[in-house]
Amino acid sequence: TGVLHMLAVSQLCKFCDLEASSCSGTGTCSSNCSITSICSHPSEVCVAIWRKNETGFSVETLCHDPSSLLYGVQLDDYNSSTCVMKEKNSSTGTAHFCSCSEEECNDKLLFTVDPTPLTSIILVSLLPLLVTAAASAVMIYSCRVHRRRHLRHIWERNIKLHKPKGSGLDCSNACAILVDDDGSDSSSTYANNLNHNTEPLPIELDLLVGKGRFAQVYKAKLKQTTSDQFETVAVKIFPYEEYASWKNEKDIFSNTDLRHENVLHFLTAEERKVEKQYWLITAFHPTGNLQEFLTQHVLSWEELQVLSSSLARGVAHLHSDRLPCGRHKVPIVHRDLKSSNILVKKDLTCCLCDFGLALRLDSSLSVDDLANSGQVGTARYMAPEVLEARLNLENIESFKQTDIYSMALVLWEITSRCKAIGGPDAVIHVVKWITLNASDYRYGIKTFSPTQLVMDFLGYI
Secondary structure, eight states: OOOOOOOOOOOOOEEEEEEEEEOOSSSEEEEEOOOOOEEETTTTTTEHHHHHHTTTTEEEEEEOOSSOBBTTTTTOOOOOOOOOOOEETTTEEEEEEEEEEEETGGEEEEEEEOHHHHHHHHHHHHHHHHHHHHHHHHHHHHHHHHHHHHHHHHHHHHHHSSSSSSSOOOOOSSSSSOOTTTBBSSSBBBBOOBBSOOOOOOEEEEEEEOOOOOOOEEEEEOOOOTSSOOEEEEEHHHHHOOOHHHHHHHHHHGGGGGTHHHHHOEEEEETTTTEEEEEEEEOTTTOHHHHHHHHHBBBOOHHHHHHHHHHHHHHHHHHHHOOOOSSOOOOOOHHHHHHHEOOOOOSOOEOOOOOOTTTEEOOOOHHHHTTTTTTTTTTGGGHHHHTTTTTOOOTTHHHHHHHHHHHHHHHHHHHHTTTTTOSSHHHHHHHHHHHHHHHHHTTTTTOOOHHOOOHHHHHHH
């Protein structure tokens, strides 16, 4: 589109269903919630709700957009860094609500009390120190904001310098974590996406929509605890014997650096001991996978451009060792790229899924580690060096090159379904382009840029 969007960062909040609590509603309490979740939208803040009933006390923690009502209550003070409880009349009765905008700030619940004279004296005595501390905090915050703006300006300027004319740039995908002045992360790289509740999430399986080597995928309903409303999600179910595949995909998904508009959005993971199953819960895309979509649709030129460019952006994000803000990222190779492992969203952009065979190209991996990662993938999409077991294990870039080969075959599939391309002779020309040019990107003759690759590809056809 050529339009730069502001970077947006989703909150990390405690997220547990209504649970019994020992908190009596005085002083300071802990939510005792063991789940930390990434809020689904940057506008959402952390919320905690404390209730008292005939049997005792309960606490609920969640993410919520303050612009909309929650149980009939309008949230206030959500820009606070602490979660201060206030009594409200909600649709479920009287309860105490608090909201805040810092990482996991809804874990510590503060109940307001009337200050005693001694408290007032102490506050007056500490006032000069508080003013000094506040002024110092403002100065530090201003310096950090200025530095981040400076880094963002440099990044955007570099993007403009290297962006081909007429190409679009999508910057809606932000760094989930910004770099502090000391070079450390301002939040953990890994979110705790495993559901540690003793009770599983209220999910009702609806329809089997896919089946692979390791798991089955269902359309499902994630029910709300206080109403008949539900959210449609996808549930990937692994049998107990496929624990290794489930764990690998969960670990890949749990890395917040993976988040991108062209990568399937991950919600959480569960170990279902009663059913002897492992679950991955993700966003649901009703259009289905790219293979099914191409079987049922003939593409226009514009649809070809959208599908191809979004696929290339997703692969580029996986392979990149830097986030848009400049922060280091461990590259990931998919190792099983094919049209059935790519979902089509409602806007006809692609998003990558099925990371059961994916590999993090950590610099600490030895040649033996890489050799033991196995010869994996789907034979039809495998690069020749993988099929012939001639992969260069001394250079981790060779793993990325196998993904590029697989992606080129998917580009051929997309192109062969475009009515603007022409008959069989035109498809032969496309195959020739892939044969001659994709190798340039695979072997480093050309630097892999999703924009440039698709521009070259579409310019040829």
